[in-house]
């Protein structure tokens with residue numbers, strides 16, 4: 094999927110979840126703010142038409158203008174399960190933040206710990222563990238976005254370059270990038286081993302990686318960071334492989350840009366739940 098519409102940037106109060114004590118307090122704000130559009134893409138027209146019946150989100154009783162007590166996950170065991178609302182609150186709180194700065198808010202080590210934990214524990218088909226991750230901090234993060242700009246400059250028409258350059262500069266303005274890959278060697282091995290599912294393994298690997306992306310995105314934002322998900326693969330694949338000596342079998346799927354929040358998440362609309370959900374049975 095190619096990069097798509099950048100929605101909004103605005104200065105605002107920043108939701109943070111930084112206190113690593115047993116009970117965490119999560120404060121969000123619904124203050125309105127001026128919106129700034131960085132660039133537009135034709136795909137958004139289709140999207141908006143397709144979702145012409147979108148309606149405003151239902152009131153979120155748990156995440157708007159409230160302090161939310163989230164129990165420590167460390168205390169969750171089989172005998173003392175955490176309430177699902179604690180998970181759902183984090184799911185709802187994950188948003189796309191385009192306005193990022195270089196303030197990591199948490200330590201580099203903590204970012205790595207979160208990514209490693211997610212990488213180890215996110216499920217994969219047949220426990221194949223095809224997910225791979227490269228995290229770029231500081232100058233290496235900057236380098237990634239310089240490379241991306243360089244690659245894009247060679248193919249983007251001169252008259253639309255300025256918008257693209259601004260967009261990439263926005264990503265470079267973040268503090269770090271998490272690159273998500275799937276290991277093609279693992280997929281090949283499982284295709285041989287379980288030939289009956291050969292056509293499914295690439296799909297399942299992709300799904301497992303999507304679960305990982307979502308987990309990392311949600312977890313990092315739970316600690317107060319902002320993030321947005323980008324897809325400059327396959328354009329940058331070769332340069333990434335060469336620059337960071339990534340194994341050839343690692344296929345790049347996505348780039349999660351992370352950093353301090355320098356603005357709010359944009360407005361978000363929801364398809365009416367009755368259009369997208371069914372149930373059956375007692």
Ligand SMILES: Cc1cc2nc3c(=O)[nH]c(=O)nc-3n(C[C@H](O)[C@H](O)[C@H](O)COP(=O)(O)O)c2cc1C
Nearest residue numbers: 094095096097098099187188189322323324358361
């Ligand atoms: C699979 C997937 C691919 C996405 N690709 C991009 C992308 O290439 N560029 C981008 O700016 N945002 C991308 N996004 C972010 C979505 O646009 C965003 O999640 C969506 O509009 C909902 O907003 P929210 O993240 O604030 O909830 C992607 C999200 C998903 C789940």
